[in-house]
Amino acid sequence: MKKIAIIGANGQLGSDIYLRLKEIYNAAPLLHEDIEITQWDSVDLSLNKMHPDIIINTAAYHDLNKCEKYPEKAFLVNGIGPRNLSIWCKENDCILVHISTDYVFDGQKNKPYTEEDCTRPLNTYGITKLAGEFYISSILEKYIIIRTAGLYGKHPCRGKRSKNFVEMFLELIENKEIVEFGGEEICTQTFTENLAEQIKLIVETNELGIFHATSEGFCSWFEFGEEIIKQTNSTTKLVKKGRKESALNIIRPKYTVLENKHLNDLGINIMPGWKEALNEYLEKFMSNATIESNPKVAILILNYNGWEDTIECLESVYKITYPNWEVILVENGSEDDSVSRIKEWAAGKIQVESKFFDYSDKNKPIKIIEYTGKEAEAGGGKEKEIADLPSNKKIIIIKKEKNYGYADGANIGMRYALKALNSDYILLLNNDTVVDKEFLGELVKVGERDEKIAAVQSAIYYYYDQNRIQSIGGKLNLLTGREYNITDADETATNCDRLIGAAMLVRTSIIKKIGLLDNKYFLYMDETDWCYRAKRRGFYLVGCSKSKVWHKIYSSSGGEVCASLLYYWTRNKILFYRKNCRYYLPSFLLFFTINLIIQLGVRILKRQPELIKGIIYGFIDGIMGKKGMLTRHL
Numbered sequence: 001m002k003k004i005a006i007i008g009a010n011g012q013l014g015s016d017i018y019l020r021l022k023e024i025y026n027a028a029p030l031l032h033e034d035i036e037i038t039q040w041d042s043v044d045l046s047l048n049k050m051h052p053d054i055i056i057n058t059a060a061y062h063d064l065n066k067c068e069k070y071p072e073k074a075f076l077v078n079g080i081g082p083r084n085l086s087i088w089c090k091e092n093d094c095i096l097v098h099i100s101t102d103y104v105f106d107g108q109k110n111k112p113y114t115e116e117d118c119t120r121p122l123n124t125y126g127i128t129k130l131a132g133e134f135y136i137s138s139i140l141e142k143y144i145i146i147r148t149a150g151l152y153g154k155h156p157c158r159g160k161r162s163k164n165f166v167e168m169f170l171e172l173i174e175n176k177e178i179v180e181f182g183g184e185e186i187c188t189q190t191f192t193e194n195l196a197e198q199i200k201l202i203v204e205t206n207e208l209g210i211f212h213a214t215s216e217g218f219c220s221w222f223e224f225g226e227e228i229i230k231q232t233n234s235t236t237k238l239v240k241k242g243r244k245e246s247a248l249n250i251i252r253p254k255y256t257v258l259e260n261k262h263l264n265d266l267g268i269n270i271m272p273g274w275k276e277a278l279n280e281y282l283e284k285f286m287s288n289a290t291i292e293s294n295p296k297v298a299i300l301i302l303n304y305n306g307w308e309d310t311i312e313c314l315e316s317v318y319k320i321t322y323p324n325w326e327v328i329l330v331e332n333g334s335e336d337d338s339v340s341r342i343k344e345w346a347a348g349k350i351q352v353e354s355k356f357f358d359y360s361d362k363n364k365p366i367k368i369i370e371y372t373g374k375e376a377e378a379g380g381g382k383e384k385e386i387a388d389l390p391s392n393k394k395i396i397i398i399k400k401e402k403n404y405g406y407a408d409g410a411n412i413g414m415r416y417a418l419k420a421l422n423s424d425y426i427l428l429l430n431n432d433t434v435v436d437k438e439f440l441g442e443l444v445k446v447g448e449r450d451e452k453i454a455a456v457q458s459a460i461y462y463y464y465d466q467n468r469i470q471s472i473g474g475k476l477n478l479l480t481g482r483e484y485n486i487t488d489a490d491e492t493a494t495n496c497d498r499l500i501g502a503a504m505l506v507r508t509s510i511i512k513k514i515g516l517l518d519n520k521y522f523l524y525m526d527e528t529d530w531c532y533r534a535k536r537r538g539f540y541l542v543g544c545s546k547s548k549v550w551h552k553i554y555s556s557s558g559g560e561v562c563a564s565l566l567y568y569w570t571r572n573k574i575l576f577y578r579k580n581c582r583y584y585l586p587s588f589l590l591f592f593t594i595n596l597i598i599q600l601g602v603r604i605l606k607r608q609p610e611l612i613k614g615i616i617y618g619f620i621d622g623i624m625g626k627k628g629m630l631t632r633h634l
Helices: 012-021 040-050 066-069 071-092 124-137 165-173 191-207 221-231 260-267 274-284 308-317 338-346 374-376 406-421 441-446 508-514 526-536 563-580 582-603 609-624
Strands: 004-005 028-030 052-055 095-103 143-148 178-181 209-212 238-242 299-303 325-332 367-372 394-400 425-429 434-435 453-463 464-472 472-474 481-485 503-507 542-550
Touching: 004 012, 004 040, 004 191, 012 052, 012 191, 012 425, 040 071, 052 071, 052 191, 052 325, 052 563, 066 071, 066 124, 071 095, 071 124, 095 124, 124 143, 143 434, 165 178, 165 274, 178 394, 191 274, 209 260, 209 508, 221 238, 221 274, 299 308, 299 406, 299 441, 299 503, 299 582, 308 338, 325 338, 325 406, 338 394, 367 508, 374 394, 374 406, 394 406, 406 425, 406 508, 406 526, 425 441, 425 508, 434 526, 441 453, 441 503, 441 542, 453 526, 464 542, 503 508, 503 542, 508 526, 526 563, 563 582, 563 609
Parallel strands: 004 028, 004 052, 052 095, 095 143, 143 209, 178 238, 299 325, 299 425, 325 394, 367 394, 453 542
Antiparallel strands: 425 503, 434 542, 453 464, 453 503, 472 481
């Protein structure tokens, strides 16, 4: 059986290719975490582990604005990456299948381009993609270059906020009578499932060379939008408008229709017409864009010495509009009177004051069933007592005798939800949050778009600065260890590298496949570790801007940056790399050490000896591999 490596197998096209080839070949998905195609050492190391017979490269840097702004990076990914793969294939007698673009043409022909036509790209994206083609054809004899255009499909597209054109267009016209829309460029929009089937057939026939592979026919993007309106029975009227000039003056070819000549000559063209392909996509996927079955959600909240935050969080949760949920409150070994106070609130004896909502006692008293940790681990048994009650009239409390960390408490709650509640999703929700009444429904909508979505994060805003976003998901640079939050309110359903566990909806079927949180971290990095494992398995992590949550930052560590927070943050970053990213460990330690030296300098100048100890001890314990709860005196 042939071995096929699919680079970018979690992308919009790569996902569909992998799903089709894994049944008949020994197909291995290679994600960005597995291989960095711009670095020869990474390419050589990753591919030597499996020695594939065929490599399919779907990786690309294709955001037009970013290509113009960062041309060096575009050339590295679109040019040097294919060159590195070509060199490896040449040395190892391997066939390279590379995905290219219609943007290698200038659009002046005004009739469909064939594989024999001269290329003349007009912008950085097209130039760098053509460079990739040049490297491949110069180095290799056994290669397949597939030029395509206007991709849309079921799986998230990282370059378009994890949405394809059809989804973004439907969102644009939603509940609007008239919409102005540009899109004069003419090409052939292509459904990724159709293209994946075509690529599979090309591979099976052992044909080589350059192939054009798009849907049949052509239209402008404006006409494509009109067809979406027609097929979805929308009443929105589309009005033409000129394209807004880009600050980067990006030149786009006006006409890049591709003729599938090579496929037709070989008699293997199976690409449908573009209207037929659009209809297939809409019937398959967009009918599922609304929540019809109302999947069951277990809302998991941990409390540790924070009952005031917890009851404000619970009061906001009990106002949500989504119909099918249950609250599990894990009392994580509190040393104060949290349990009795939360019970008083459930009985309607404590009123909650909040700037986010008005208190109501209409759902009080709230019925409580209570378990010890051991009883919950065994699967409970009292659920019949609350089975007939609506979601906002019941709560399940699990009492732990001792605090063994966030992950340990969350895992008890998740195991209980899996055993006793048969939940479709588990929502990890910090007790120091307040939620919008529509937040859960919006999360589930995104989760239901694709069974490969492992987790969805809410747009998390600052509690004390209500209009400022803390995070809608995050990115992780494995080389340097730098993490940063995505804070663009328009970045709906962004394909992320990491999510924040303060408000994270997790699919239970994925938990069963990759496991629970790793409790060695005790506090912080546990959700990043889980997200990384999900990504490694080819699942998606996305954010949802329509789901709003407000977060009191650092409440779990006392409300401000403290020595223990710095200790866990420093130690756990190192533990994360020791466990998951040993290939990147040397470079990470270099950059991380420099960063810590700068932090130490700041703390020394501010005369903060406790924080200095937190950083130093965290670094030492991370290098030594010490896990679990902090035992040092800071």
